Amino acid sequence: MMWTNGTQARAVHPSADAFALLEMSDETRDDMLAHSSPVQLERGQALPSLAGFLSDGVVGVAGAASDGRPLVCALFHTGDLIDLRRRARRPQGEARALTAVELIAFDVEAIDAVIGAHQDLAALWIEQIRDQFATLRDHCADLSCKTPIERLASALLELRRWPENVVAGAAKAQGRAVTLRLPILRNDLAGYIGVKPETVSRVFRKLEEEKLIEIQRRNVICLKDIAAIRRIANGGRPRAPTR
Amino acid sequence: MMWTNGTQARAVHPSADAFALLEMSDETRDDMLAHSSPVQLERGQALPSLAGFLSDGVVGVAGAASDGRPLVCALFHTGDLIDLRRRARRPQGEARALTAVELIAFDVEAIDAVIGAHQDLAALWIEQIRDQFATLRDHCADLSCKTPIERLASALLELRRWPENVVAGAAKAQGRAVTLRLPILRNDLAGYIGVKPETVSRVFRKLEEEKLIEIQRRNVICLKDIAAIRRIANGGRPRAPTR
DNA sequence: CGGAACATTGATTGTGGTCAACTGCTGTGG
DNA sequence: CCACAGCAGTTGACCACAATCAATGTTCCG
Numbered sequence: 001m002m003w004t005n006g007t008q009a010r011a012v013h014p015s016a017d018a019f020a021l022l023e024m025s026d027e028t029r030d031d032m033l034a035h036s037s038p039v040q041l042e043r044g045q046a047l048p049s050l051a052g053f054l055s056d057g058v059v060g061v062a063g064a065a066s067d068g069r070p071l072v073c074a075l076f077h078t079g080d081l082i083d084l085r086r087r088a089r090r091p092q093g094e095a096r097a098l099t100a101v102e103l104i105a106f107d108v109e110a111i112d113a114v115i116g117a118h119q120d121l122a123a124l125w126i127e128q129i130r131d132q133f134a135t136l137r138d139h140c141a142d143l144s145c146k147t148p149i150e151r152l153a154s155a156l157l158e159l160r161r162w163p164e165n166v167v168a169g170a171a172k173a174q175g176r177a178v179t180l181r182l183p184i185l186r187n188d189l190a191g192y193i194g195v196k197p198e199t200v201s202r203v204f205r206k207l208e209e210e211k212l213i214e215i216q217r218r219n220v221i222c223l224k225d226i227a228a229i230r231r232i233a234n235g236g237r238p239r240a241p242t243r
Numbered sequence: 244m245m246w247t248n249g250t251q252a253r254a255v256h257p258s259a260d261a262f263a264l265l266e267m268s269d270e271t272r273d274d275m276l277a278h279s280s281p282v283q284l285e286r287g288q289a290l291p292s293l294a295g296f297l298s299d300g301v302v303g304v305a306g307a308a309s310d311g312r313p314l315v316c317a318l319f320h321t322g323d324l325i326d327l328r329r330r331a332r333r334p335q336g337e338a339r340a341l342t343a344v345e346l347i348a349f350d351v352e353a354i355d356a357v358i359g360a361h362q363d364l365a366a367l368w369i370e371q372i373r374d375q376f377a378t379l380r381d382h383c384a385d386l387s388c389k390t391p392i393e394r395l396a397s398a399l400l401e402l403r404r405w406p407e408n409v410v411a412g413a414a415k416a417q418g419r420a421v422t423l424r425l426p427i428l429r430n431d432l433a434g435y436i437g438v439k440p441e442t443v444s445r446v447f448r449k450l451e452e453e454k455l456i457e458i459q460r461r462n463v464i465c466l467k468d469i470a471a472i473r474r475i476a477n478g479g480r481p482r483a484p485t486r
Numbered sequence: 487c488g489g490a491a492c493a494t495t496g497a498t499t500g501t502g503g504t505c506a507a508c509t510g511c512t513g514t515g516g
Numbered sequence: 517c518c519a520c521a522g523c524a525g526t527t528g529a530c531c532a533c534a535a536t537c538a539a540t541g542t543t544c545c546g
Contacts, residue, residue: 063380063381063384063385064384064477065389066479067478069389069481071384071387071388073380073381073387074380085373085377086373086377087370087374088377112366115369116365116366119365122358122366123358123365126365126368126372127330129369129372129373130326130328131330131331132376133376133379134329136376136379136383137306137316137317137336137379139383140306140316140317140382141305141307141316142306143386143387143437144314144316144386144435144437145308145312145313145434146308146312148533185492185493186493186494187492187493191388192387194387196534197492197493197494198534201493201495202494202534204494218492218543234308235308235312238312239503239504239533240504241503241505241532390501390502391502428525429526438503439502441502441503441525442502442503444525445502445526445527448526461525483499483500483501484500484536485498485499485500485537
């Protein structure tokens with residue numbers, strides 16, 4: 001894996017300026033940056049702060065089960081504001097890098113004052129958390145009652161929403177087909193959709209047998225029939241009746 | 244069921260002033276109320292607005308499965324600010340009253356300006372959504388990898404967090420025991436923890452056989468050993484190994 | 487190459503969904 | 517008052533299916 005020398009300085013990644021895409025005034029931006037510190041993490045490392053801006057990579061929040069059951073209850077992607085603070089007593093759950101990550105970690109003591117001082121930032125912050133809340137509601141709906149194949153289909157469509165996961169080029173050419181670069185490992189994907197890695201593997205194979213996807217490499221798959229995949233994701237494969 | 248005369252005027256419910264408990268200036272409060280309208284809903288009715296303050300009752304957000312699988316992907320309780328807006332194209336999912344509900348429905352066109360104008364409201368709003376986000380993450384963790392008995396234990400402890408669900412009196416007397424008034428039906432509870440009503444019934448019976456709870460009435464149960472219930476909720480009942 | 491990490495495949499079994507029948511309760515109306 | 521309908525919840529029998537465990541395969545490094 002690249003970038004194993006975590007804290008060491010290195011050339012700026014092209015996507016590192018995702019921060020510049022956030023719509024806010026320069027003044028607000030400067031004020032935010034004044035109370036933050038950029039860090040680089042490798043896969044597996046815990047986030048140093050409960051709040052930050054994810055300028056590159058994927059972060060997963062793990063819940064706390066007393067035994068070591070792996071699980072990923074929420075995903076953050078490049079361009080997301082992260083705010084995991086809560087009023088509740090025990091701060092259970094922990095955020096970890098699922099890929100190599102660039103993070104602008106905020107000083108949680110100071111960032112609230114910055115938010116309060118800048119109306120545009122407050123609006124942006126609310127919009128971000130609100131969207132993540134909505135995404136998580138959808139995800140909960142998947143976990144509540146869907147079959148593994150429906151969950152995986154749903155997760156694939158969700159990953160497609162982030163441009164950095166979509167492989168350019170082949171996309172337009174093949175009509176409705178889209179080639180996806182899965183940013184996370186099977187293990188984490190399985191944890192996210194609430195099944196075991198073996199099941200993910202079996203479901204991938206099933207989808208490929210049905211010509212709906214094509215597994216090109218371990219983490220590169222082509223969605224060949226988006227419409228059919230969406231139909232499955234919306235509940236098109238309920239469990240068989242007992243008869 | 245009481246209050247079947249939905250829109251008809253009636254005496255103010257004691258808990259209707261939960262709104263007064265929100266920490267904000269009078270000016271902010273007046274400004275909010277100027278852009279909102281109080282409504283009363285009975286069980287099953289959809290919320291008239293994507294944003295509001297829940298002054299009494301329980302609201303559930305249902306996801307959208309193409310077949311009619313019931314599910315409740317998020318719960319709101321008395322005292323919660325509700326903001327279900329999202330940038331995403333299709334506004335899937337729908338909020339419905341799971342009990343009789345009193346709601347101060349906000350005008351979604353105007354409420355953002357009110358938030359922008361009042362710093363205290365912005366801070367409050369962020370804190371609320373952030374907390375709901377955190378609660379939902381915990382819930383996702385439950386759904387991802389826990390067994391039905393663990394999920395139900397977790398849900399019971401979650402419901403205990405809202406004082407209106409706790410039956411006063413017997414609570415203090417019995418030491419660690421707490422009597423809970425379940426605000427929602429078995430069906431909705433099952434949908435929330437991602438199992439079928441039959442399973443909820445079986446798990447309740449199992450918990451009662453183990454003397455951890457006592458089902459006093461259909462919707463009144465006594466948690467007799469909170470510590471043991473919490474141990475289960477945290478992952479104390481994994482599925483048996485195959486051997 | 488060798489080795490570790492990641493991923494897949496196969497055989498087996500526990501278990502929660504499914505369906506169906508039943509109980510208990512409440513309100514309605516004759 | 518009982519009869520009845522309607523709804524919420526429970527119980528039982530059955531079995532599809534995903535978790536388990538084990539072994540093998542693949543990829544990616546040094």
